[in-house]
Amino acid sequence: MEFRTALAEKIGRETRLEVDPDRELTVTCGSTEAMLASFMAILNPGDRVAVFSPFYENYAADGILSGAEAVHVPLHAPDWGFDLGELRSAFRDKGCRALVLCNPSNPCGKVFSREELVSIGAVPGSSFFERPVKNLVRFHFSRRESTLREAAYRLKLLPSKL
């Protein structure tokens, strides 16, 4: 069996995500390469990308190498929640095209709740890439306007595509 097909089946078993091995799966040497590949795949020089802050240090380098400008959306101590208005503003007012979601977060250890993920999924106008545990970078992207919403649906966080 082809390696990527086997991986797609494993991801399906473990996450319930249906992954197209030819179109939606890229094998890389670790998360560092995967995140940079994701930046370069969807962002053009000059594009803006929302990054929850504090953030894993490599995301700054990813921005420099891809030419994308980071817009930091703060996670607020002590529970590292975010202000949905600030996140919406990053897309609506600052023109971000994507969101980096590191879950659980490195460095602050925040685990995004189901409700938070649903609210992120309802922010229109973006794709997002997520670096969850087990060194799997999930990259959710389509040309549709409500890509986040679509991704939340695919993650079974929303009952319908709305």
Ligand SMILES: Cc1ncc(COP(=O)(O)O)c(C=O)c1O
């Ligand atoms: C959020 C995050 N991304 C990337 C990496 C690096 O991963 P890799 O060694 O698979 O490139 C780490 C390592 O701790 C990390 O925490």
